[in-house]
Amino acid sequence: MDWKKLSTTKITQVYKSIFLNQCYLCQTHCQSTICKTCHEGFPLNLTHCLHCKRPTHLPNILCGHCQTSLPTYQLCFAPYRFEGIIKTLIHSIKFNQGTHYIRPLTELLSAHLIDSYSKQSWPEQILYVPSHPNRIKERGFCQTQAIATQLAKTLKQHLGEQCPSLPKTNPLKKVKNTHAQHSLARKERLKNPQNSYLINGAIAEHVALFDDIMTTGSTIEHCVKLLLKAGAKRVDIWLIARTPDK
Ligand SMILES: [Zn+2]
Ligand SMILES: [Zn+2]
Known part of the structure; x- marks a missing residue:
């Protein structure tokens, strides 16, 4: 031949x-x-807090954290719990040996999003919670950027022109290299994201903010506040998985 x-x-x-x-x-x-x-x-996140999608034992309730202080994002989507096979796949992507799992995970997330947005308008822009440049250097890539890029491609195939756009350069930057969230106690994790991120670039009115997992929610909440201050009117959170409370 x-x-x-x-x-x-x-x-x-x-x-x-x-x-x-x-x-x-x-x-x-x-x-x-x-x-x-x-x-x-797969560990589906079926019973969860109505607002933050924190796994709960009872359905259709607001968790204690949301009752005390309701996070400022409008909606949060988290189809899975961060445990079992989902935990294994996300870890394997993060440490760069399992990047081929990005495609199946983004297909599952996009199917969940398409179903969830069937009766409301899609965001205009997809942003992601980035890693610090030093961390990216260590790992060789930024996993949230890689997943968000594939997610935007998958959504585009289904939505065409209606698809939210992923800016060439993510306007949300991580400027302070903080310790990995899971290695800190909850109190420390809540303190941790202060002044770690900044915005440099145009922000749409309706933004989708992607992160692979949400643990305490403090990083996400910090980023949402920055986005709202920078001109966003509404921020929706797109996650693959939500960590159950210990
Ligand atoms: Zn199979
Ligand atoms: Zn909640």
């Missing part, structure tokens, strides 16, 4: 038929990137 004559389209077709019509986890043949059987093992 003359390999020079093999077109890129043909190579893509062959690649897709071999690798993409199968479940990323168990490799059985299926039309989506995660098969039904594997997805049954």
Whole structure:
């Protein structure tokens, strides 16, 4: 065979038929990137706080944290709990060996978002909570940027022109290298994000702020306040998973 004559389209077709019509986890043949059987093992976040999506034992309640001080974002979407297979996949993406799991996770999140926004208007802009440049240097990439980029691509395929845009440069910057949130006690985590982020760039009126997981919510709340101050009228939070309380 003359390999020079093999077109890129043909190579893509062959690649897709071999690798993409199968479940990323168990490799059985299926039309989506995660098969039904594997997805049954995913920790769905079904009972949660009405506002912040913190996993709760009872459905349709406001958690104690939201009753004390309601976070300033409008809506929060978190289809999964940060445990089990979801925790394994996100960790594996974060430490850069599992970047191929970005695609199946963003497909699951985009399906959840498309369903959730069926009766309301989409945000105009997708921003993400970035890592500090030093952390990006250590890991070789910023996982929230990589996931948000793939998410925007997946949404675009479904929504076309209606799709929120991902700015070339994220206007939300992390300027102070703080300790990893999970290594700190709750009290420390709540103090931690102060003055760690700033805005440099245009902010739309209706913004979607993506982060892979939300733990205490203090980083997100800090970023939302900055976005509201910079001109946003409404901020929605898009997460893959929400951490259950210990
Ligand atoms: Zn499977
Ligand atoms: Zn809550």
